[in-house]
Amino acid sequence: GAVVSQHPSWVICKSGTSVKIECRSLDFQATTMFWYRQFPKQSLMLMATSNEGSKATYEQGVEKDKFLINHASLTLSTLTVTSAHPEDSSFYICSASTRNTGELFFGEGSRLTVL
Amino acid sequence: AQKVTQAQTEISVVEKEDVTLDCVYETRDTTYYLFWYKQPPSGELVFLIRRNSFDEQNEISGRYSWNFQKSTSSFNFTITASQVVDSAVYFCALSEADFNKFYFGSGTKLNVKP
Numbered sequence: 001g002a003v004v005s006q007h008p009s010w011v012i013c014k015s016g017t018s019v020k021i022e023c024r025s026l027d028f029q030a031t032t033m034f035w036y037r038q039f040p041k042q043s044l045m046l047m048a049t050s051n052e053g054s055k056a057t058y059e060q061g062v063e064k065d066k067f068l069i070n071h072a073s074l075t076l077s078t079l080t081v082t083s084a085h086p087e088d089s090s091f092y093i094c095s096a097s098t099r100n101t102g103e104l105f106f107g108e109g110s111r112l113t114v115l
Numbered sequence: 116a117q118k119v120t121q122a123q124t125e126i127s128v129v130e131k132e133d134v135t136l137d138c139v140y141e142t143r144d145t146t147y148y149l150f151w152y153k154q155p156p157s158g159e160l161v162f163l164i165r166r167n168s169f170d171e172q173n174e175i176s177g178r179y180s181w182n183f184q185k186s187t188s189s190f191n192f193t194i195t196a197s198q199v200v201d202s203a204v205y206f207c208a209l210s211e212a213d214f215n216k217f218y219f220g221s222g223t224k225l226n227v228k229p
Contacts (some may be wrong), residue, residue: 046217095160109160111158
């Protein structure tokens with residue numbers, strides 16, 4: 001099946017630094033990519049939806065300036081957590097879909113720990 | 116508004132028991148898709164099934180089976196003869212027809228004990 005790869009799988013950073021997480025579709029062109037946040041023992045919370053070449057659509061309550069999303073190509077989307085703080089510590093998961101099939105493929109997730 | 120409800124937070128069974136995970140959804144769309152995903156302790160999400168709103172046929176795949184009933188807006192998932200490896204969190208999800216948004220339930224944690 002299709003593969004979506006996320007990098008890094010785990011990152012630890014100091015408070016105040018910015019962290020970039022990459023999401024790549026390895027063997028297909030992803031017209032749409034989604035970014036989710038998952039707190040321990042909780043469900044996935046959709047943060048934003050991005051279509052290649054256009055600005056991301058953020059869900060209510062998600063700070064656009066805090067979580068910068070760039071979907072520069074059909075195979076790459078990035079999420080940058082700017083000026084990270086301990087409350088940003090979470091598991092971030094990306095997923096990608098192709099409009100013609102609608103299947104949703106998930107990355108392995110990236111664990112962010114902010115000290 | 117779209118909504119997916121998984122009322123069972125956590126279920127524990129003994130190996131070889133059958134277990135059903137419930138999923139109830141709300142949508143005003145006539146065309147939509149329903150999904151089940153498995154999230155093992157390692158964290159990655161594993162796709163299990165997709166069903167569109169016009170296909171109410173039940174599906175069986177090995178020990179897994181799904182019961183889709185539009186009349187009750189439910190899409191339940193049954194594991195027959197459960198195994199320890201089935202232990203995971205299972206998410207039910209709903210997407211709009213254009214797949215632009217996916218709405219997830221809160222997940223059901225399944226513990227299968229030997």
